[in-house]
Structure formats: C-alpha cells, structure tokens
Amino acid sequence: MRKINLTIYVLLFFLLPVLSYGQIEGEVLKPEGGSFLLRGATVVTVTNGILENTDVLISNGKISNIGTGLSASGATEIDCSGQFIYPGMIDSGTRLGLVEVGSLAETQDYSEIGNVTPNMQALTAINPNSVSIPVTRVSGVTTVLSVPSGGLFPGTAALINLNGYTPDQMYTGFNGVPMNFPTSARRGRWDRRSDDEIKKDAEKALKDINDIWERASTYMKLEDAEADLQYYPEMQQLAKVVRGELPLLIEVNKAEDIKNALKWIKEKAVQNAILTGVSEGFRVADEIAAADVPVITGPVLALPSRSSDRYDAAYTNPGxxxxxxxxxxxxxxxxxxxxxxxxxxxFAAAYGMGKEEALKAITIVPAEIFGVDDHLGSIEEGKSATLFISDGDPFETSTQIMHVFIDGYKIPMTSRHIRLYQEFLERNPGLEKH
Amino acid sequence: MKKFTYIMLSIVLFGAKSLYAQTPKGDVLIQNATVLTVTQGTLEETDVLVEDGIIKKIGKDLSASGNIETIDATGKFLMPGIIDAHSHLALDVVNEASAPITAQVSMADVVNPFDVGIYRALAGGTTVAHGLHGSANAIGGQSITMKFRYGTSNPEDIFMKEAPRTIKFALGENPTRVHGRGKNIQPRTRMGVEAIIRNGFAEAQQYKKAWESYNSVKGKKNNTATPPTYDLRLQTLADILDGKIIIHCHSYRADEIYMLINVCRDFGVDKLVFTHVNEGFKVAPELAKYTMGASVFSDWWAYKFEVYYSTAYNAAILMENDVVTSINSDSDELIRHLYHEAAKTQRYGGLTDEQALSLITINPAKQLGIDEFVGSIEEGKQGDLVIFDHHPLSVYAVPQMTFIDGVKYFDINEDEDDQRIKVSPTEMVEPVYLKAEDERCMHGVELFMQEAAAFNHTH
Structure with missing residues (x-):
C-alpha cells in the first residue's frame, strides 16, 4: 500500500509541471535578436538617395552592410523584393510611455507638482510595457521624444527607442529640458481671463523665467568655480542648460510669443535652443530662419489658432x-x-512641404536636431538597425508595414489592437451559442 | 374690403415666408471626372449634371442647357458630399446635464450658423453633419441633422428638413460620472443606466396609454374625461417607442451595447444606432442583426478607461460582420478630414476603396435615415458633391470644391482666407487659442463636476 502511494506521489511529481504548463496556451512573440539580411529591397536611405534592388545586412544591432548580392553567411534572410526599407520614423514630441489611460490620474506621469521641476526625469517614468508602445512601433515609428509638461520647467525629456525592458535599454542618446515660454494667447476657449489678466500673467511668467535663468547662471558660475554648493537639483539641471550641455526645448506657439522667444534666446545667449509647437511659425518664418533656431512643430492635423486663419493654416505651416x-x-x-x-x-507633404522633405522631417532632421544622426535618421552603414520595411509609401494609409527593426531586434508585428482583430473578426460563437 | 385686404396680405406673407424658407439650389455640370458613386462603382471620365439642386444625369459627353456653370474635372475625383454622423460643430451648447433624462431639449434651438468651423468642414468635403446633444445623460436631447449651407444668418437654413428626428442616448462612464458621482443620484453604475432608460420607456408607455384612453372617448357624448397634461419629455420618449425618432447612443463597452440592444428589443424599438461604440467589434453579430449600425472613430482609444480595450480594427471587423458602419468625427478638427479617417481602415483591416468610402457617405446616410436623398452619386439624389485632386483615400488628396444642392460653398482657388461671416466689433485683438477646442461631447458639464474627481476628458 505504502509502495503504491509512493508510486502515485512520484507520478504526481512528474505530472505537476506538465499540469501547470498545461494552463498556458498560445505563442508568445518576443523581439528577436541576431543577424538579418534584407534581400532585394528599394532602400530609401533619406541621406543618399533611393537604392533599387539592394540588400541590407543587419548584425550586432547595426546596419553592417548595404549593397547588392550580399552573402547571408548565417544571417536570417528576409525577402524584401517589391518592398521598401525606410529608417525608423522619429516623433520629436510625444507623451508616449508617460501615460497609459488619458483620463486616469493614476496613470498620468507627465506632470509633476511645482512650476520649476527640470530635474524630473521623463526616462524614470517611462513604462517600457505600456500597451501603447507595440501599438506605435508596428506602424514604423521606432523612436520618440517623451516630454513632460506643465509649469515653466516641467522636467527633462528623453529620446527613446520603442523596444527594451528597462528605460535604459530604450534610451537612445538625447535629453532636453522643455520650457513653456510665457504666452499672451488663450489656452483654449474655456480660458476666460481678460486680455489684461493674460498680459499680466505672461509678464509675471517672463519675470519668473528671467529670475530663474539668472539664478541658474549664478549656480553655474559657482559650480565652475568649484564652490561648495548645497543640494539644489533644479539648479543643477538648469545649469547644464545654461552651460549648453543640455538643449532647451522652448514651447511657443503664438507669432508674437515666438518673436519674444527669439529675442530672449539672443538676450540670454542660449547656446542650444530648439523651438517646439510653433503653430504660428508661418507668420514669422523669416525671423526664425534668420535666428537659425531649429523647430519641432505639430500636430499638423490641427485647427488654425485664429478664426480668421485660412482653413489649412496648420497643414501648410511646416512647408x-x-x-x-x-x-x-x-x-x-x-x-x-x-x-x-x-x-x-x-498632410504636410500634400500642403506644400513635398514628400521628400516631409520624410526628412520625421527621420534625419529630428536626428540632427537631437544630435543623434550618428546612429539614427537614415539608412547608412554603421548606423543603428532601427528601420522598417513596407509595401509602399508609409504616408499612405493603404500601405502595410511588413517588418520593424529596432536596434537590430526584429520586432514582433503584433499589438493588442491586432490581437483583438484576430480574436473578434470571426467570433465563435457568433450570434447563436450553438 | 377689409377682409379682402387681410386675405391678400396673408397670401403675400405666406408666399414670402415659403420663399424665405427656400434654401438655394444650384445648377452645375462637372465634366470628365473619375466619379466615385459609392453605390454604383467607379465611372471613369464621366460627367455629372446637377439641375435645381438635384443630380439630373450621370454619363458621358453631357451638355448643359443655358448658362449652367461647367467645371472641367479632368484628372480629378468626384465623390458624394461627406456625411458625419456625430458632430457638435455649430452648436452653442451641447449638454443639458441637469437630469439623467432630458428628451425635451433640442439641438435645433442652439444652432449657430456663424461658426467658421462650418466653412472649414466644407473645405474638408463634409456637407452633412449630425449635431448631437452631449453624453452627460442616459437619455439626452434631440439632435439636428444639418446641411452646411454656410453664409446664412438663419439657423433654419442649415437644417436638413428631409431628415427624420434623432435623439442622443449615452451609456457608461459619462452619465454615471455626471449624475452618480457628480450629483449623487442615479445612475452611478451601468446597472443604473439600464434602470433609468427602462423607467423612462415605461413611463412613456403609461403616458401614451393615458392619451390613447383620453382620445378614445374624447369625441363621445357626455364624456367628462379631461386630457392628460402634455409633457414634452414623455411625448418625445413616446415618439421613440412609436419609431418616429432614431436613437444614436454614445457607448463604448460591449456589455452596455448589448444591454441597450436588449432594452430596445423589449420595448419594440428598432431604430437604434450606436456611436463611438469602441467595443462594438466584440458584439458585431448582435449589432448586425438588431440595430441600424455603428458609427465609430477611426483610431481613438486609451483616452479613458472604457476605451482601453479597443482597437483601430473596429470598423473593419464591423464591416466584415455586415454591420452598417460609419466613421464620425465628434471633433471640429477631424470633421475636416473624414476622408483620411476612413482611409485608415485600409491600414487597419484592409477595406476596399468602396467599403472605406461607404463609411463616410452612404452608411452614415442610412444611420440618419437620409439615404434616399444623399450619400451616393445617383440620378435623383441631391447635388452634394466634392472634387478632389487625388483619390480621396490618398493622404495627398486635397479637396478642391464642395457643393451642396448644386451650390458651390468651397472653392480652393477662389475663396478668401478669412471666411468669418460675423466679426465681433468689440473684439480689439482676435484671440489666439493654443489648443483650439475641438472635442466637445462633455462640453458644459463642468458645473456638475465640482465634487467629482479631476475632470479632464471630453468624450
């Protein structure tokens, strides 16, 4: 009897793992590393024209070779004939990873309490497992700037690639400090302040910014003089901006505010300034060009900021x-x-910018603005294998994105949106239970 | 003599009134276009003749009689005017959020013909929009179907008079937040939403019965019955039960969609359209069998919890399950490029050109009960047309001209930049909006939300 019992226990012991695994079904798709040879594609390099019928070899996370008739030598071959290779698209201003469900405060990690919090690191709060990340990357957008918001200095933005299990694995070489430039515009139709109040608020905000900048300059000088400084993380971070180590991303939209911002940049001799938003840039485009300050603008699919504006003001602004x-x-x-x-x-392409320049505006141009064009923004040997393969022009909605690579990893072409489609296209049971 | 003058005056005045109520009708001949009829395929190098506001003829080498304007559309694309089944554009207020049932109010009373957004919608090819009450109440107000005849100061000129009556319902987070959490009254849960609607319908049945029994004895001798008190709210609900009003119900989750289908089946109501309906794909077979369809966003999700488990493939799944499906804007911004929103169904689910175009033309027309008048290019239908330079489903497509009833309301080459028709003389400097308000489903409920948690989303 005891022997039989023992046999049962032994049997159970061997069955246990089988039983527990038995409850898990379905294939798990993970990013896949290794070497890949993308065979016979039309390569849209962005920086070196379009190469027909060309192979691209990916190894060690990089584009190691571009040419024709490349040898696979152990790499997984992917037939790309009739398809196109583009560099991964870069969104130079998002909240991706910093919020999961828009209206739920518990999931909003983009806005800290306080008016001057440049030391708040977006990279810390980015959730590598956000459901939005796979939803985004299967579209060929591989890289985004995640930007905190609210107050005068909301935090430090981080450029991330949309693959990795930790923020550090995602980080791809750029940090910047956003600043909300004081504005005399209304924040929305609900903004019911009088013209005077708005003006006073803007003046006060500018005075605040000037004071803060002054303080940061002083802090920097003391730092440079190796003074014994007390812990002051806000100023530590801003001193890096004053010194030019960290770029300043100045959010500004109204024409008059843009002019003031350009003046302010000059006055303070800001070394590394980038204008963001710039929805009325078209009104002062010459001034911006003369100041030689780069611009990150959008969304393009937006309403004009004034009711007298032509209906397509936001569409034509980038062009x-x-x-x-x-x-x-x-x-x-x-x-x-x-x-x-x-x-x-x-839309920017259709309304004056042209396809080629619009493609640059989401690849090599942001890479240059962020100083990461050594590894992102184009298909070139030695750059990061952060790219996608499509069956056509990626701006067209009818085009399908076939494969995405990020830092050399082959990304599974799935997301919750796609899985729901697979599950519910033909529901079973349908209308009747049987 | 006096009586004669009075009668004559009445005739003159009556005539003047009907003349006044007459909206403009135009004549136009559009030649040599690629005509995307939506219901009858694509016709290459084809002419479309509109006379007195109606599509008179579709064919080759048509000639116009008299001085009809002729437009050479060689190399261009002609499609029916775009129809938006969910908009709040040109409405002064949106939510009468004071009670869970406000069927007595009507958006026809708050139409603002001066809204420059109307012109911007026309510049995006949209000719018809369904202006809905907001989503604060389980049963909201009556909505208004508009034709965007921009340039008039009379709100009635932009009503689409042929359109049947419609009413807004709303399920889920919005009514429970406004009333349950905001005011501590029912509904606070999805159970409560069902109860509120069932109560409303049952009350309307009693109201109907009271009137029916009064009407049955009214004419009879020695009858002493007094008429029931007229109640616009209950009368409107009774009209829903009688099939005189189409319900357009704000909804997200599959369970609440299924709930309202059941409630409506219990009360014999079959004029039912779901709007937003982000989880409609989960109950597509039920939507196909029991409703007039689903009107969805192309890709909105994750802006609140009840849309976290949704998919951009919603429209494609619904279409493949034979649900009458449309794509709407719910936004003064999106209403300007619904052709692009519809085109996204080719990325997300591979719909054909014709399927994608039907999402913003004939299908919303069906959901609004106006498909015999608009929604496709067919002889006998109203002359609502848009000319594009490229195929409208291409991201590079730019609308060139927009016609309603054969009258041109948008022309990319002739129109001035500033299209306001009312400029405030007290406005010294025109305001600039950093974020032009474009999403308004929950507009006007802030008052009720003071006790509730942070209020920062609008759908």
Whole structure:
C-alpha cells in the first residue's frame, strides 16, 4: 500500500509541471535578436538617395552592410523584393510611455507638482510595457521624444527607442529640458481671463523665467568655480542648460510669443535652443530662419489658432517654415496615437512641404536636431538597425508595414489592437451559442 | 374690403415666408471626372449634371442647357458630399446635464450658423453633419441633422428638413460620472443606466396609454374625461417607442451595447444606432442583426478607461460582420478630414476603396435615415458633391470644391482666407487659442463636476 502511494506521489511529481504548463496556451512573440539580411529591397536611405534592388545586412544591432548580392553567411534572410526599407520614423514630441489611460490620474506621469521641476526625469517614468508602445512601433515609428509638461520647467525629456525592458535599454542618446515660454494667447476657449489678466500673467511668467535663468547662471558660475554648493537639483539641471550641455526645448506657439522667444534666446545667449509647437511659425518664418533656431512643430492635423486663419493654416505651416529656410521636424504631440506621425507628415507633404522633405522631417532632421544622426535618421552603414520595411509609401494609409527593426531586434508585428482583430473578426460563437 | 385686404396680405406673407424658407439650389455640370458613386462603382471620365439642386444625369459627353456653370474635372475625383454622423460643430451648447433624462431639449434651438468651423468642414468635403446633444445623460436631447449651407444668418437654413428626428442616448462612464458621482443620484453604475432608460420607456408607455384612453372617448357624448397634461419629455420618449425618432447612443463597452440592444428589443424599438461604440467589434453579430449600425472613430482609444480595450480594427471587423458602419468625427478638427479617417481602415483591416468610402457617405446616410436623398452619386439624389485632386483615400488628396444642392460653398482657388461671416466689433485683438477646442461631447458639464474627481476628458 505504502509502495503504491509512493508510486502515485512520484507520478504526481512528474505530472505537476506538465499540469501547470498545461494552463498556458498560445505563442508568445518576443523581439528577436541576431543577424538579418534584407534581400532585394528599394532602400530609401533619406541621406543618399533611393537604392533599387539592394540588400541590407543587419548584425550586432547595426546596419553592417548595404549593397547588392550580399552573402547571408548565417544571417536570417528576409525577402524584401517589391518592398521598401525606410529608417525608423522619429516623433520629436510625444507623451508616449508617460501615460497609459488619458483620463486616469493614476496613470498620468507627465506632470509633476511645482512650476520649476527640470530635474524630473521623463526616462524614470517611462513604462517600457505600456500597451501603447507595440501599438506605435508596428506602424514604423521606432523612436520618440517623451516630454513632460506643465509649469515653466516641467522636467527633462528623453529620446527613446520603442523596444527594451528597462528605460535604459530604450534610451537612445538625447535629453532636453522643455520650457513653456510665457504666452499672451488663450489656452483654449474655456480660458476666460481678460486680455489684461493674460498680459499680466505672461509678464509675471517672463519675470519668473528671467529670475530663474539668472539664478541658474549664478549656480553655474559657482559650480565652475568649484564652490561648495548645497543640494539644489533644479539648479543643477538648469545649469547644464545654461552651460549648453543640455538643449532647451522652448514651447511657443503664438507669432508674437515666438518673436519674444527669439529675442530672449539672443538676450540670454542660449547656446542650444530648439523651438517646439510653433503653430504660428508661418507668420514669422523669416525671423526664425534668420535666428537659425531649429523647430519641432505639430500636430499638423490641427485647427488654425485664429478664426480668421485660412482653413489649412496648420497643414501648410511646416512647408511655409521650410520654404523660409527653417530646419523643421514634425511631431504628433500625442501619446496613444503616435502611430499617426506618418499621416501628419503626409498632410504636410500634400500642403506644400513635398514628400521628400516631409520624410526628412520625421527621420534625419529630428536626428540632427537631437544630435543623434550618428546612429539614427537614415539608412547608412554603421548606423543603428532601427528601420522598417513596407509595401509602399508609409504616408499612405493603404500601405502595410511588413517588418520593424529596432536596434537590430526584429520586432514582433503584433499589438493588442491586432490581437483583438484576430480574436473578434470571426467570433465563435457568433450570434447563436450553438 | 377689409377682409379682402387681410386675405391678400396673408397670401403675400405666406408666399414670402415659403420663399424665405427656400434654401438655394444650384445648377452645375462637372465634366470628365473619375466619379466615385459609392453605390454604383467607379465611372471613369464621366460627367455629372446637377439641375435645381438635384443630380439630373450621370454619363458621358453631357451638355448643359443655358448658362449652367461647367467645371472641367479632368484628372480629378468626384465623390458624394461627406456625411458625419456625430458632430457638435455649430452648436452653442451641447449638454443639458441637469437630469439623467432630458428628451425635451433640442439641438435645433442652439444652432449657430456663424461658426467658421462650418466653412472649414466644407473645405474638408463634409456637407452633412449630425449635431448631437452631449453624453452627460442616459437619455439626452434631440439632435439636428444639418446641411452646411454656410453664409446664412438663419439657423433654419442649415437644417436638413428631409431628415427624420434623432435623439442622443449615452451609456457608461459619462452619465454615471455626471449624475452618480457628480450629483449623487442615479445612475452611478451601468446597472443604473439600464434602470433609468427602462423607467423612462415605461413611463412613456403609461403616458401614451393615458392619451390613447383620453382620445378614445374624447369625441363621445357626455364624456367628462379631461386630457392628460402634455409633457414634452414623455411625448418625445413616446415618439421613440412609436419609431418616429432614431436613437444614436454614445457607448463604448460591449456589455452596455448589448444591454441597450436588449432594452430596445423589449420595448419594440428598432431604430437604434450606436456611436463611438469602441467595443462594438466584440458584439458585431448582435449589432448586425438588431440595430441600424455603428458609427465609430477611426483610431481613438486609451483616452479613458472604457476605451482601453479597443482597437483601430473596429470598423473593419464591423464591416466584415455586415454591420452598417460609419466613421464620425465628434471633433471640429477631424470633421475636416473624414476622408483620411476612413482611409485608415485600409491600414487597419484592409477595406476596399468602396467599403472605406461607404463609411463616410452612404452608411452614415442610412444611420440618419437620409439615404434616399444623399450619400451616393445617383440620378435623383441631391447635388452634394466634392472634387478632389487625388483619390480621396490618398493622404495627398486635397479637396478642391464642395457643393451642396448644386451650390458651390468651397472653392480652393477662389475663396478668401478669412471666411468669418460675423466679426465681433468689440473684439480689439482676435484671440489666439493654443489648443483650439475641438472635442466637445462633455462640453458644459463642468458645473456638475465640482465634487467629482479631476475632470479632464471630453468624450
């Protein structure tokens, strides 16, 4: 009897793992590392023209070779004939990873309490497992700037690639400090302050910014003199901006405010300034070009800021600034729908910017603005294998994105949106239970 | 003599009134276009003749009689005017959020014909929009179907008079937040939402019965019955039960959609359209069998919890399950590029050109009960047309001209930049909005939300 019992226990012991695994079904798709040979594609390099019928070899996370008739030598071969290779699209202004469900305060990690909090690190709060990340990257948007918001200095923005299990694995070489430039515009129709109040608020905000800048300059000087400083993380961070180590991303939209911002940049001799938003840039495009300050603008799919504006003012804004000689990158300012970046670029293209320049505005131009063009923004040997393969023009909604690579990892072409489609296209049971 | 003058005056005045109520009708011949009829395929190098506001003829080498304007559309695309089944554009207020049932109010009373957004919608090819009450109440107010005849100061000129009556319902987070959490009255849960609607319908049945029994004895001799008190709110609900009003119900989750289908089946109501309906794909077979369809966003999700488990493939799944599906804007911004929103269904689910175009033309027309008048290019239908330079589903498509009833309301080459028709003389400097308000489903409920948690989303 005891023997039989023992046999049962032994049997159970061997069955246990089988039973527990038995409750898990279905394939798990993970990013796949290794070497890949993308065979016979039309390569849209962005910086070196379009290469027909060309192979691209990916190894060690990099584009190791571009040519024809490359040998696979152990790499996984992917037939790309009739398809196109583009560099991964870069959204130069988003909230991706910093919020999960827009209206739920518990999931909003983009706005800290306080008016001057430049030391708040977006990278810390980015959730690598946000459901929005796979939803975004299967569209070919591989890289985004995640930007905190609210107050005068909301925090430090971080450029991330949309693959990795920790923020550090995602981080891809750029930090910047956003600043909300004081504005005399209304924040929305609900903003019922009088004209005088708005003006006073803007003046006070400018005075605050000037004071803070002064203090940061002093802090920097003391630091440089190796003074014994007390812990002051806000000023530590801003001193880096004053010193030019960290770029300043100045959010400004109204024409008059843009002019004031340009004046302010000059006055303070800001070394590394980038204008963001710039929805009325077209009104002062020449001034921006003359100041030689790059611009990150968008969303392009937006209403005009004035009711007297032509209906397409937001669509034509990037093209008009470009024509005046401004360096223009395009952003969505979105979180869960960053996947609309190519469509924002498409509208800018249709309304004056042209396809080629609009593509640059979401690839090489932001890479240059962020100083990461050594590894992102184009298909070139030695750059990061952060790219996608499509069956056509990625701005067109009818185009399908076939494969995405990020830092050399082959990304599974799935997301919750796609899985729900697979589950519910033909529901079973349908209308009747049997 | 005096009587004669009075009669004559009445005739003259009556005539003047009907003349006044007459909206403009135009004549136009559009030649040599690629005509996307939506219901009858694509016709290459084809002419479309509109006379007195109606599509008279579709064919080759048509000639116009008299001085009809002729437009050469060689190399261009002609599609029916775009129809938006969910908009709050040109409405002064949106929510009468004071009670869970406010069927007595009507958006027809708050139409603002001066809204420059109307012109911007026309510049995006949208000719018809359904102006809905907001989503604060389980049963909201009656909505208004508009034709965007911009340039008039009379709100009635932009009503689409042929359109049947419609009313807004709302389920889920919005009514429970406004009333349950905001005011501590029912509904606070999805159970409460069902109860509120059932109570409303049951009350309307009693109201109907009271009137029916009064009417049955009214004419009879020695009858002493007094008429029931007229109640616009209950009368409107009774009209829903009688099938005189189409319900357009704000909804997100599959369970609440299924709930309202059941409630309506219990009360014999079949004029039911779901709007937003982000989880409609989960109950697509039920939507196909029991409703007039679903009107969805192309890709909005995750802006609140009840849309966290949704998918941009919603429209494609619904279409493949034979649900009458449309794509709407709910936004003064999106209403300007619904052709692009519809085109996204080719990325997310691979719909054909014709399927994608039907999402913003004939399908919303069906959901609004106006498909015999608009929604496709067919002889006998109203002359609502848009000319595009590229195929409208291409991201590079730019609308060139927009016609309503054969009258041109938008022309990319002739129109001035500033299209306001009312400029405030007290406005010294025109305001600049950093974020132009474009989403308004929950507009006007802030008052009720003071006790509730942070209020920062609008759908």
């Amino acid at each position: 008009k600034m470009l024509e005046a000689g401004v360096k223009v990158a395009i952003r969505t300012s979105d979180a869960e729908n960053v996947r609309n970046l190519p469509f924002n670029a498409g």
